[in-house]
Amino acid sequence: MSKVVTIAVWACASLIVLLLVSLPISQQTHLIAGTSIVIVMAVLKGFKLRGTWRLIALALGTSIVLRYVYWRTTSTIPPINQPENFIAGLLLYVAEMYCVVTLALSLFVVATPMRSRRAPRLKDEDLPTVDVFVPSYNEPKDLIARTLAAAKSMHYPPDKLTVFLLDDGGTDEKRNSDRIDIAAEARRRHEELRELCDDLGVRYLTRARNEHAKAGNLNNGLAHSNGEIVVVFDADHAPARDFLQETVGFFPTDPCVFLVQTPHFFINPDPIERNLRTYLYMPSENEMFYGIVQRGLDKWNASFFCGSAAALRRAALAQTGGFRGRSITEDCETALELHARNWHSVYVDKPLIAGLQPASFASFIAQRSRWAQGMIQILLFQRPFMKRGLSIPQRLCYMSSILFWFFPFARFVFLIAPLFYLFFNLEIFTASGAEFLSYTLSYMIVNLMMQNYLYGSYRWPWVSELYEYAQTLYLLPALVSVILHPNKPTFRVTAKDETLTRSRLSEIAIPIFAFFVLLLAGVVMTAYRLVAEPYKADVTLVVGLWNVLNMLLAGCALGVVAERGNKQVNQRIATEQRCEFIAGGALKPGVLANMSAGGAMVQFAGAIDGLARDSKVAVRFTPSSDLGVEPILPAVVRHIATQNGKTSVGVRYLVSETKHYRLVADLLFADARRWTAFQQGRRRNPGILRGTIWFYALAFRQTVRGLIYLMRSFRLRRTLASRFSRPTPRERS
Numbered sequence: 238m239s240k241v242v243t244i245a246v247w248a249c250a251s252l253i254v255l256l257l258v259s260l261p262i263s264q265q266t267h268l269i270a271g272t273s274i275v276i277v278m279a280v281l282k283g284f285k286l287r288g289t290w291r292l293i294a295l296a297l298g299t300s301i302v303l304r305y306v307y308w309r310t311t312s313t314i315p316p317i318n319q320p321e322n323f324i325a326g327l328l329l330y331v332a333e334m335y336c337v338v339t340l341a342l343s344l345f346v347v348a349t350p351m352r353s354r355r356a357p358r359l360k361d362e363d364l365p366t367v368d369v370f371v372p373s374y375n376e377p378k379d380l381i382a383r384t385l386a387a388a389k390s391m392h393y394p395p396d397k398l399t400v401f402l403l404d405d406g407g408t409d410e411k412r413n414s415d416r417i418d419i420a421a422e423a424r425r426r427h428e429e430l431r432e433l434c435d436d437l438g439v440r441y442l443t444r445a446r447n448e449h450a451k452a453g454n455l456n457n458g459l460a461h462s463n464g465e466i467v468v469v470f471d472a473d474h475a476p477a478r479d480f481l482q483e484t485v486g487f488f489p490t491d492p493c494v495f496l497v498q499t500p501h502f503f504i505n506p507d508p509i510e511r512n513l514r515t516y517l518y519m520p521s522e523n524e525m526f527y528g529i530v531q532r533g534l535d536k537w538n539a540s541f542f543c544g545s546a547a548a549l550r551r552a553a554l555a556q557t558g559g560f561r562g563r564s565i566t567e568d569c570e571t572a573l574e575l576h577a578r579n580w581h582s583v584y585v586d587k588p589l590i591a592g593l594q595p596a597s598f599a600s601f602i603a604q605r606s607r608w609a610q611g612m613i614q615i616l617l618f619q620r621p622f623m624k625r626g627l628s629i630p631q632r633l634c635y636m637s638s639i640l641f642w643f644f645p646f647a648r649f650v651f652l653i654a655p656l657f658y659l660f661f662n663l664e665i666f667t668a669s670g671a672e673f674l675s676y677t678l679s680y681m682i683v684n685l686m687m688q689n690y691l692y693g694s695y696r697w698p699w700v701s702e703l704y705e706y707a708q709t710l711y712l713l714p715a716l717v718s719v720i721l722h723p724n725k726p727t728f729r730v731t732a733k734d735e736t737l738t739r740s741r742l743s744e745i746a747i748p749i750f751a752f753f754v755l756l757l758a759g760v761v762m763t764a765y766r767l768v769a770e771p772y773k774a775d776v777t778l779v780v781g782l783w784n785v786l787n788m789l790l791a792g793c794a795l796g797v798v799a800e801r802g803n804k805q806v807n808q809r810i811a812t813e814q815r816c817e818f819i820a821g822g823a824l825k826p827g828v829l830a831n832m833s834a835g836g837a838m839v840q841f842a843g844a845i846d847g848l849a850r851d852s853k854v855a856v857r858f859t860p861s862s863d864l865g866v867e868p869i870l871p872a873v874v875r876h877i878a879t880q881n882g883k884t885s886v887g888v889r890y891l892v893s894e895t896k897h898y899r900l901v902a903d904l905l906f907a908d909a910r911r912w913t914a915f916q917q918g919r920r921r922n923p924g925i926l927r928g929t930i931w932f933y934a935l936a937f938r939q940t941v942r943g944l945i946y947l948m949r950s951f952r953l954r955r956t957l958a959s960r961f962s963r964p965t966p967r968e969r970s
Contacts, residue, residue: 271679347533353586356486368464450728452562477909495553500527502588539634541572566611577626670775698928795943807833
């Protein structure tokens with residue numbers, strides 16, 4: 238009865254809001270109302286009021302959004318008897334309504350996200366058997382070895398834990414290929430990884446053919462194992478020692494749970510973070526999804542499988558014939574099928590794995606293209622909004638996750654709409670400059686405030702817009718392709734362990750620079766029209782300002798494709814772990830100041846006599862668990878620095894035996910608390926005003942940097958061209 242009353246109250250409240258929104262009021266009245274709501278929202282945010290007050294603030298913001306929608310729908314669309322204006326105006330209107338719909342779905346999903354749940358602690362005899370799958374395709378041995386070693390070191394009864402390497406790079410098909418080079422490489426990989434697995438106590442498994450990509454590989458693992466719970470880690474996702482303790486306990490206590498998903502934490506910056514140098518002080522792009530969105534989905538039993546760092550119930554997978562593989566995002570598709578069969582999911586908001594992101598911008602775009610195309614395939618093949626078995630909230634949640642990936646269409650329209658007016662004099666809306674500013678400005682400010690309410694310290698102002706713009710020009714053709722040919726996309730493995738040793742422009746940078754030039758031409762055209770058509774100055778100024786904002790965004794993207802070189806093969810992680818430094822037979826207590834998968838920085842008081850570059854040394858440390866080997870990691874000195882009575886020694890590990898992989902994995906990945914501390918250290922909310930100032934200052938700097946990289950690229954090409962066009966001595970003779 239109380240549920241019915243609640244629905245009735247919300248329905249009445251919604252009806253009243255719609256009536257108020259549609260009341261005919263003057264532009265001045267709207268401006269006063271909008272300003273008042275912005276002030277009230279700012280006050281509520283300033284006092285950090287939560288719960289009901291947070292919902293009130295979001296409701297006030299929604300009223301301004303709806304008022305804007307009403308105005309745009311009833312007063313601004315060009316007349317249909319002017320087809321050139323009507324089509325351009327309608328495109329812009331549809332793009333804006335798409336944004337309103339995605340905002341509404343986001344409000345539903347994350348207005349009150351669920352707190353992270355803690356897994357029940359069970360006795361060893363009550364724990365289920367677990368099979369760990371590490372699917373691999375073309376990753377290097379060292380990367381795979383660290384992940385396998387970390388998986389084997391997880392705290393769990395040894396007789397109930399089996400780790401599998403699912404190697405799709407050494408299949409029978411590849412080892413027997415007609416191409417000698419492919420066959421030789423596959424046989425070498427097959428033998429090398431089999432030997433590694435034998436040494437680590439891991440089961441090596443391959444198959445006859447590479448069918449159905451990752452989903453087929455995982456299903457082959459299911460066919461050759463029998464654990465009650467299946468845990469999946471990508472080859473570059475090394476788990477912490479307590480991963481199973483934080484996840485498996487949900488399954489025995491709730492027989493309806495099919496999935497426990499954890500966030501993906503990355504120890505290296507994505508290309509945008511690296512090129513803009515924001516990794517150490519600004520939340521990563523994926524933290525909004527894993528820190529807020531997944532918790533919001535979890536509230537509605539719609540948190541979905543993300544391909545790795547997750548545990549799944551084998552009995553549930555048996556109902557769908559294993560992992561689904563019709564789309565190239567087998568993870569979300571599998572979760573959708575199981576949610577529709579009334580299975581439940583759990584999200585644990587605690588980073589329990591450390592992975593790697595693509596190093597180059599081109600690989601980043603390839604990864605996002607796969608995600609986008611896969612989600613559109615799910616929309617076309619599965620139709621989540623109509624799928625039988627899903628609750629209405631679940632349908633809305635899945636549609637929210639899928640519709641997000643249509644952003645390239647809307648973002649592209651927002652980029653070119655001002656140019657329609659500036660270059661072709663097309664009326665993209667029928668309103669004066671004052672009306673446009675009055676309604677649009679209040680809408681934009683409220684939109685920013687609502688995003689700040691929803692995502693706060695997880696996403697800074699304008700960062701989403703930058704990420705979307707940087708992807709739009711590349712994802713747009715991919716989306717058009719999958720819509721026209723849904724079965725065409727194929728699964729492509731994201732490049733792992735890439736390195737960029739020198740600074741350069743991305744090989745796919747041309748579209749970003751070309752569009753920047755186009756927007757810059759729009760600025761010139763704005764100035765021309767202000768002089769040539771002063772009677773249209775109000776509209777020209779508004780549209781011109783819009784184009785300038787687009788250009789600043791495009792300028793920041795120039796820095797995104799100006800790739801910074803990084804001579805370090807592995808990302809360093811700051812730590813304060815005690816150790817003993819062994820050199821020349823002497824032991825000296827020290828601290829591991831930072832470490833990576835390939836080396837570390839050791840600091841200690843005083844100096845060590847006779848220590849020089851290339852000296853053979855070793856590092857002894859206390860492991861997080863009993864590894865069965867002496868915790869001494871051999872290394873070689875790469876550099877030495879002394880300052881203020883302290884000596885810092887950079888070393889590179891000398892990994893020559895399998896036990897060394899266990900030591901590196903324990904040293905770097907065992908303790909998940911450092912990942913949590915790192916994330917918490919950069920989660921702060923700069924606010925809308927400071928965040929906007931920071932972003933546009935960043936945009937100016939990156940515009941300059943991107944143009945400098947472009948000039949260097951031209952100079953380099955001219956130098957190479959002159960060098961190779963110069964005749965050789967033999968040609969001159």
